[in-house]
Amino acid sequence: xxxxxxxxKSFTQDWLRxxxxxxxxxxxxxxxxxxxxxxxxxxxxxxxxxxxxxxxxDPDNExxxxxxxxxxxxxxASGFRIITASPGGCLTLPLQLAQRSRIRIHPTRSPxxxxxxxxxxxxxxxxxxxxxxxxxxxTAESPPVSKSDxxxxxxxxxxxxxxxxxxxxxxxxxxxxxxxxxxxxxxxxEYSHYLELIEPELKHSSEQIKSWLAMNPxxxxxxxxxxxxxxxxxHLRACLDSICAQSYPHWELCICDDCSSQSHVCEILTExxxxxxxxKLTFRQENxxxxxxxxxxxxxxTGEFIALVDxxxxxxxxxLYWIARxxxxxxxxxxxxxxxxxxxxxxxxxxxxxxxxxxxxxxxxYNFISHLGVYRTETVHSVGGFRIGLEGSQDHDLALRVIQxxxxxxxxxxxxxxxxxxxxxxxxxxxxxxxxxxxxxGLRAVQEYLNHEINGGAESAVATSVGPNxxxxxxxxxxxxxxxxxxxxTRDKVEILKVAIKSILQLTDYDHYSITIVDNQxxxxxxxxxxxxxxxxxxxxxxxxxxNKPFNYSAINNHAAQKSTADIIGLINNDVExxxxxxxxxxxxxxxxxxxxxxxxxxxxxxDTIQHGGVIIGIGEVAGHAHKYFPRSSSGxxxxxxxxxxxxxxxxxxxxxxxxxxxxxxxxxxxDLRIAFNDVDFCLRIHSRGYRNLFTPYACLYHHESISRGxxxxxxxQQRFLKEITFMLNQYDVFNKGKLPTDxxxxxxxxxxxxxxxxxxxxxNVRDGLRExxxxxxxxxxxxRNKSSQS
Numbered sequence: 119x120x121x122x123x124x125x126x127k128s129f130t131q132d133w134l135r136x137x138x139x140x141x142x143x144x145x146x147x148x149x150x151x152x153x154x155x156x157x158x159x160x161x162x163x164x165x166x167x168x169x170x171x172x173x174x175x176d177p178d179n180e181x182x183x184x185x186x187x188x189x190x191x192x193x194x195a196s197g198f199r200i201i202t203a204s205p206g207g208c209l210t211l212p213l214q215l216a217q218r219s220r221i222r223i224h225p226t227r228s229p230x231x232x233x234x235x236x237x238x239x240x241x242x243x244x245x246x247x248x249x250x251x252x253x254x255x256x257t258a259e260s261p262p263v264s265k266s267d268x269x270x271x272x273x274x275x276x277x278x279x280x281x282x283x284x285x286x287x288x289x290x291x292x293x294x295x296x297x298x299x300x301x302x303x304x305x306x307x308e309y310s311h312y313l314e315l316i317e318p319e320l321k322h323s324s325e326q327i328k329s330w331l332a333m334n335p336x337x338x339x340x341x342x343x344x345x346x347x348x349x350x351x352x353h354l355r356a357c358l359d360s361i362c363a364q365s366y367p368h369w370e371l372c373i374c375d376d377c378s379s380q381s382h383v384c385e386i387l388t389e390x391x392x393x394x395x396x397x398k399l400t401f402r403q404e405n406x407x408x409x410x411x412x413x414x415x416x417x418x419x420t421g422e423f424i425a426l427v428d429x430x431x432x433x434x435x436x437x438l439y440w441i442a443r444x445x446x447x448x449x450x451x452x453x454x455x456x457x458x459x460x461x462x463x464x465x466x467x468x469x470x471x472x473x474x475x476x477x478x479x480x481x482x483x484y485n486f487i488s489h490l491g492v493y494r495t496e497t498v499h500s501v502g503g504f505r506i507g508l509e510g511s512q513d514h515d516l517a518l519r520v521i522q523x524x525x526x527x528x529x530x531x532x533x534x535x536x537x538x539x540x541x542x543x544x545x546x547x548x549x550x551x552x553x554x555x556x557x558x559x560g561l562r563a564v565q566e567y568l569n570h571e572i573n574g575g576a577e578s579a580v581a582t583s584v585g586p587n588x589x590x591x592x593x594x595x596x597x598x599x600x601x602x603x604x605x606x607x608t609r610d611k612v613e614i615l616k617v618a619i620k621s622i623l624q625l626t627d628y629d630h631y632s633i634t635i636v637d638n639q640x641x642x643x644x645x646x647x648x649x650x651x652x653x654x655x656x657x658x659x660x661x662x663x664x665x666n667k668p669f670n671y672s673a674i675n676n677h678a679a680q681k682s683t684a685d686i687i688g689l690i691n692n693d694v695e696x697x698x699x700x701x702x703x704x705x706x707x708x709x710x711x712x713x714x715x716x717x718x719x720x721x722x723x724x725x726d727t728i729q730h731g732g733v734i735i736g737i738g739e740v741a742g743h744a745h746k747y748f749p750r751s752s753s754g755x756x757x758x759x760x761x762x763x764x765x766x767x768x769x770x771x772x773x774x775x776x777x778x779x780x781x782x783x784x785x786x787x788x789x790d791l792r793i794a795f796n797d798v799d800f801c802l803r804i805h806s807r808g809y810r811n812l813f814t815p816y817a818c819l820y821h822h823e824s825i826s827r828g829x830x831x832x833x834x835x836q837q838r839f840l841k842e843i844t845f846m847l848n849q850y851d852v853f854n855k856g857k858l859p860t861d862x863x864x865x866x867x868x869x870x871x872x873x874x875x876x877x878x879x880x881x882x883n884v885r886d887g888l889r890e891x892x893x894x895x896x897x898x899x900x901x902x903r904n905k906s907s908q909s
Contacts (some may be wrong), residue, residue, distance in 0.1 A: 128379055130760040133236075133725055134158050139232070142697075144631040146227045155225065155236065155725075159661070160188035161219035163248040166238050168211040169749065171226045172202040179203065180201060184222040185215065185283075188832055193761075196283045197222075208749065212249035214279045215239065229322040233724045239747050247382055250278040261822020274339065306468040309459070309625040312458055312867070313467060319881055320534065320888070323798070327365050337442045339368045340492065341421035345411035346429040347376040348630045353430035360389050360538075361427070363841045366438035372418035376411040377404055392740065404470055409504040409512050416495075416503055423454075425492045426513060430540040433490070437536035441492050444532050447894060450742045453496045454523040456536035457867070467538060470656040471756055472879070474866035476529040478521065479812060482564050482581070482591050483761035484718075485514035488892065489536040490753050493520055508563055510556035515563035522570060533865050533888060557587050564589050593707040598712055599630035601772070602702065603684035607665070607674040608692040609638040612645040614822065617683050621655065632684070635710075638667075672786035672796045675770075679780055687780050689797075691771040695820035704817040709764070709774045715809030716775045716801050720759070721821040729821045730760070730772075732765035732813035733798060734873060735861040735901065736887075740846045741767065741798045742815075742873040751778035755868075755875035766815045766901070767801035771821050779804060793838065802850065802901050850901050853890060862885035862900055 137153035138146050147240055173441065184197035199881060200209065202225075213221070216433045225234050229442060241249075322330075331337070342361060346354065356781040361371055371394075373387055380711060391397040398418045402411060416424065423445065426833050427433065437456070444454050459470040473486050480486060501519040508515040514902055572578045577594040584590045602621070615635070622633065633656075638645065652660045664680070665674050679687050688702075701719065709719045721730035731745040731754060744765070745754045753760045772787075786796045801811050850858045860866045866887020869876045878884050893900075 123418070125766055138225075145231065145233050145819070146225075147231050147879055148226050151227075151301060152230060153226070153229070154221045154222050154223065155234075157220045157238070157862070160220050161215060161238065163215045163219075164329055165219050165241050165243050166213040166215065167241040167249065168209075168213050168221070168247070169235075169237050169239070170202070170209045170211065170223065171235045172232055172747075172880040173231060173234075174226055176227065177203055180227050180233075182224040183211070183213075185213065185225070186220045186222055187217050188635045189218055189219055198283055201475045208235070211253065212282070212590070213240070213274065214246065217588070223528070224521040233750055235716065235751070237723075237725055237727045237747055237749075243271070243275065243793050247278075248511055250275060250282065251658045252265045253278055254278045254281045259283070272295075276463065287704040290377055290474055291436055295840060308879075309468060311879060312470075312877050315593070316867075316879070316881055316884060317535070320884065321436060321440070324365065327436070330439075330443065331367070334442075334446055337368055337823055338423055338445055339370060339421035340366075340423050340425050340438055340441065341419035341495065342369055342371045342425045343412060343415040343419065344371065344373045344427050344429050345376055345408050345415055345473060346373060346378065346383055346387065348380045349380050349429045351386060353542075354383065354386050354816040355426065356432055357429060358386070360435065361375075362431040363401055363435045364438045366442050368442070369396060369438055370419070371395065372415045372424075372585045373399050374411040374415040374418070374428045375401045376406060378407070401532050407509045409509050412504040412512065416498065419495055422495060423480045423492050424495050424498060425490060426488075427490070427537075428540070430542070431489070432538040432540070434536045434538070437490060440534055440536060441490070442533050442664055444530055444804070445492075447892070448527070451530045452494045452528040452533060453487070453520050454492040454530045455487040456490045458537040458539055459535050459866070460541045470535055470867070472533065472535075472867045472877075473531060474847070474863040474865065474889070475531045476526060479810075480761060481517065481521070481568070481592075481759070482589060483763070484588050484757065485560070486756070487517045489539055491517065496498045497523055506828035508559050509561035509820050511563050514560050517568075518563055518567040522567065523727070526753060531891075533867060533891055535867075553830055555588075557583055560587050560855045561589060561814075566590070566706075581846050582728075584760075590759070591762070593706050593711060595703065596710075598626070600685035600705060600706060601683075602628070602688055604631060604633045604685045604688040605636060605675055605678040605679075605681045605682075606633060607638055607671060608635045608640065608645075608689045609669065610640045610642045610645050611692070612642065612648045615645070615692045616648060617695050617822075618692050619660070619691070621694075621891075622690075623659065623700045625696045626702050628706060631688075631702060632658075633892065634663055634678050634682075635660065636663050636665050636678050638674060639668055658714075670792040672792055673873060676785040676788055676899050679777065679785055682777060686774055687777050689770040689775075691821065693822040695822070697818050697820060701817040701819060704814055708812050708814055711774060713810055714806070715779055715804035715807070715813055716768050716773050716811040718765070718813050719772040719817040719819055720813070720815040721769070721771060721819055723747075724820060724822055728752070728759065731771045731815070732763070732863075733767035733769060734864050735766045735798070735802070735850075736870055737861075738842055738860045738871065739857045740795055743859065744873055746873040748874070758875075761814040762812060762814045762816065763863070764810045765863055766811065767798045768811055768813055770797035772817075772819055773797065775804070779807075779809060783807060783861065792840050794842045795846050799846065799849065806898055806902055808898050850903065852893075852901070852903055853886065855886060859890040860900065862897060 134156050136156065137150040138148055140146055170181065172179065177204045178197045181202050182197055182199050186195040220240055223236060226232050375383060375387060387399055391399050400414055400418060402414060441454055445451055457472050459467050460466050497520055505515055519639050550882045561581055563584050568579045568581060572827060577662045578591045579590050579591045581591050583703060632838045649662050664676055665677055675689055705719060708714060718732060718823060727750060728748040730743045730746045733741050734744050735741050745759050748754060786800050792800055852859045866884050867878050869878050870883045
């Protein structure tokens with residue numbers, strides 16, 4: 119249901135507004151000089167990060183941040199003032215709570231309109247200390263020499279925070295554009311940690327590789343295609359050296375030079391070819407651009423598979439070894455792709471892209487496969503090789519055409535960084551818009567894929583460009599709109615329900631829908647008066663059904679779904695709020711696609727941070743919401759908050775599914791999952807039937823997070839919650855690790871603890887995830903214990 123899937127944790131985002139009126143779209147109006155935002159409850163002692171954006175007409179506007187202890191003790195409130203005009207837009211401030219405290223924010227100095235986004239999130243002490251160092255100038259009071267480094271840091275943190283609260287008005291520091299850009303490129307401490315401590319432990323030794331090669335004498339030859347044109351000499355040598363250094367020996371290098379005008383290119387290529395007979399060369403007599411030169415390189419290939427490498431990029435020395443292992447494990451593969459990162463002129467690696475398993479909707483949004491991509495040679499020939507006229511997006515186009523001739527089990531992901539993409543001033547690795555023509559050609563490739571996929575005279579989906587090399591596919595609705603029944607369980611709290619119902623009725627521009635409110639024993643007169651009002655004013659749109667049994671979210675929805683005759687069932691929480699008129703139209707258009715199961719929306723907390731961007735299986739013990747607490751404006755990890763994509767699960771706070779599919783899997787599990795995780799289980803059962811669950815960011819709503827039910831704060835509720843966790847582990851804990859497996863559409867190199875897509879720092883957790891995803895089991899059966907091979 120619409121529950122925070124990590125509410126076994128003690129921290130939740132829950133704010134009250136005092137003398138502040140909400141105007142919509144992040145806009146508010148301060149009604150008095152004491153207007154404020156305040157946490158509903160005290161936050162536990164610890165370190166936190168406050169993110170705050172405030173915009174109004176006052177360039178010198180001040181916000182006042184107050185920390186107000188609650189409970190026993192005589193500690194008084196303390197706080198600080200800060201100028202809200204920030205060069206970076208968002209202020210990031212450290213908070214240290216010595217005891218449970220409420221946070222109060224006075225966002226403006228005087229009444230008036232303003233825009234604001236805010237959140238307070240737990241942080242680790244090291245991160246808090248780094249932030250404190252940015253905001254304070256500090257002269258250390260020398261601690262005793264006997265103190266350890268951790269004790270010294272505690273002293274420094276305490277003294278710096280006291281300085282923060284000293285009453286001095288804070289102003290964001292400005293950085294020069296040059297130094298900021300340089301530091302952004304070089305500062306990647308999380309990835310540096312990964313490269314130093316995690317990646318080396320995931321590699322195989324030379325003895326292991328030799329042993330595997332001896333046991334696999336039939337492993338395939340891989341032909342590496344490189345078109346060259348006026349490549350910088352050091353870049354070209356680095357590229358060729360990385361191939362010659364491969365630990366996997368069964369390769370050939372097929373290079374076509376596209377009539378380079380700089381003589382050093384031919385000289386370097388000839389030099390390398392003379393040293394290794396596996397290197398084949400052909401030289402064009404006229405410049406034909408990348409598709410013609412790639413086809414000429416393809417003509418040289420004799421290997422069973424081809425690998426696409428750009429002339430200035432670098433392969434990891436074990437790249438082909440890991441690809442070959444996957445091809446031996448899955449010999450029917452047509453396309454294998456790996457993770458990648460970027461490399462600068464000094465050889466520094468940064469910006470890793472840890473990718474999901476094959477995800478056609480995400481691939482239609484942007485080319486996440488490209489590097490390293492390895493294709494079955496026969497299939498590439500059968501689709502016509504590289505298409506002239508698609509230069510700049512030829513890899514994206516080729517991937518889409520190969521996929522049209524492949525089953526989902528023939529498209530394989532290797533979750534290891536095997537490719538290093540060169541960053542230089544003209545490269546799209548730095549600036550996706552550096553080659554403007556690529557977007558137009560990418561759009562053509564996507565649209566032609568969509569045109570090819572239409573069924574029996576049906577209207578094709580329409581692709582549009584939404585950014586450099588970023589696309590949106592809009593699926594048509596039939597002339598006869600499918601009927602939709604929105605099921606909304608509720609019990610009293612009519613002020614919350616009114617927001618949900620009125621926003622849907624007033625905004626929704628989809629005509630063929632109805633609302634069923636399932637009343638779970640409401641007793642407040644105001645609630646029943648609202649029901650009567652709805653019956654009077656919307657007799658054909660809204661119905662009220664009674665459910666006179668103890669609260670069971672699954673049973674309530676099943677009760678209404680069993681009586682429904684609609685084409686599509688919508689599971690909607692009573693604490694959501696529609697924002698845009700086209701939210702339902704977007705969800706229905708996705709829901710009626712032939713292979714789609716559940717469709718979920720992009721949901722925001724009241725403070726305009728992300729509540730739901732899809733569900734990630736395996737976060738914590740069971741699952742978590744992708745990108746939770748990210749700012750509403752954030753594009754997410756590699757733009758994944760901005761694009762439609764397949765997810766293993768989505769939240770039932772706002773979920774659409776065809777009624778036939780709902781009934782096919784037996785609805786929600788009302789016996790074992792009365793309240794929590796029923797949506798996750800429901801989605802995984804639908805996934806196991808071969809349907810694809812989708813997240814669409816083009817349907818946006820607020821979700822005011824289970825306000826009507828409260829939190830799991832009693833012994834009875836906590837016991838029930840633990841039973842529901844145990845059920846999920848019994849059903850889906852494939853490796854008996856005390857957690858669900860790493861999500862197919864996530865990556866084992868990303869954190870298994872938080873929902874923020876940071877890099878995984880736990881070596882054994884990464885190893886477990888790699889083993890889980892390497893199992894020789896179908897993607898459809900990936901989450902089922904009794905279908906999984908643990909080889």
